[in-house]
Amino acid sequence: MTKIIFKPILATMFLMGSLVSNQVFAVDGYKNLKFGISLNETLINVKCSFEDADSGLPGVQMISCPDFSFGADKVSSAMLYIDGKLLRIIIEPSVELVDGILAGLMKKYGEPSFRSPEEDFHAIDQFPNRQAELGWDNDTVFLRFLSDQFGNQGILLIYTSPEYDKQMLLNQEQSLGDDL
Numbered sequence: 228m229t230k231i232i233f234k235p236i237l238a239t240m241f242l243m244g245s246l247v248s249n250q251v252f253a254v255d256g257y258k259n260l261k262f263g264i265s266l267n268e269t270l271i272n273v274k275c276s277f278e279d280a281d282s283g284l285p286g287v288q289m290i291s292c293p294d295f296s297f298g299a300d301k302v303s304s305a306m307l308y309i310d311g312k313l314l315r316i317i318i319e320p321s322v323e324l325v326d327g328i329l330a331g332l333m334k335k336y337g338e339p340s341f342r343s344p345e346e347d348f349h350a351i352d353q354f355p356n357r358q359a360e361l362g363w364d365n366d367t368v369f370l371r372f373l374s375d376q377f378g379n380q381g382i383l384l385i386y387t388s389p390e391y392d393k394q395m396l397l398n399q400e401q402s403l404g405d406d407l
Contacts, residue, residue, distance in 0.1 A: 254367040254386060257316045260306065262388040264313050266290065269306055282307060286398030298324070307391070309398065314391040318384040325372075325382050329361075332370060336363035348372065351380060365389070 256262045259272045266288070270277060275292035282289035288308040295304035297320050307315040320328060341362030350357040351374045358373040369385040 254364045256313070256388075257318070257386045260313060260316055260386075262313055262390070265311055266308055266313075269313060275304075280305060284395065284398070285402035286310075287395070300324075309391070309394040314388040314394060316386040318386075320382060320384060322381050325370075328370060328382070328384060332361075332363055332368065336368060339363055341366050341369075354378070 256264075260269060264272070269290070273292070274296075276294050277290045277292050280289045280291040284307075286309055288311075289305055290308075291303065291305045293303050294301040295318060297304075297318055300321060302321070303319040305317045306313055307317070339361045341360065343359035343361070347357065347359035351359060351372050355374055355376050355378045358371055360369050360371045362369045367387055367389060369383075369387070371383040371385060372380070373383070374380050
């Protein structure tokens with residue numbers, strides 16, 4: 228991760244927001260990674276060096292890919308499955324691409340449907356272990372800005388099925404069983 232100042236990005240986002248319409252799309256995945264496909268279908272459809280990974284979440288299977296094609300780059304990514312179905316895709320592009328990614332998301336989806344408070348964006352520049360998000364398409368596409376424990380900054384592009392949060396809650400409730 229590198230250090231980048233997010234204040235100019237916020238200004239760009241707000242200026243661009245006044246230039247685009249608020250379009251609504253039904254995100255069904257990312258390219259040929261459609262929500263609901265199985266792990267085997269993912270392995271067949273995507274050329275990647277897949278590795279099993281620990282999601283740290285009950286009932287969530289995760290695979291990672293250190294060489295996922297994104298634009299002209301190979302980047303890290305992860306696919307999360309619940310009950311054998313792909314429900315979330317996480318892509319970790321270079322933070323240097325943030326302006327282009329932001330412009331592309333604004334052009335495709337219009338105004339964000341979700342915005343973290345402005346203070347959260349400023350905190351990324353000042354403190355470690357912070358994050359802020361912008362969400363589009365009824366919060367199924369997110370651009371997450373973050374700083375790690377050393378203050379290095381990065382971004383995550385997240386495509387998520389509306390079913391992901393519902394299934395996560397159900398899995399958490401089931402994992403607790405009678406413990407409450």
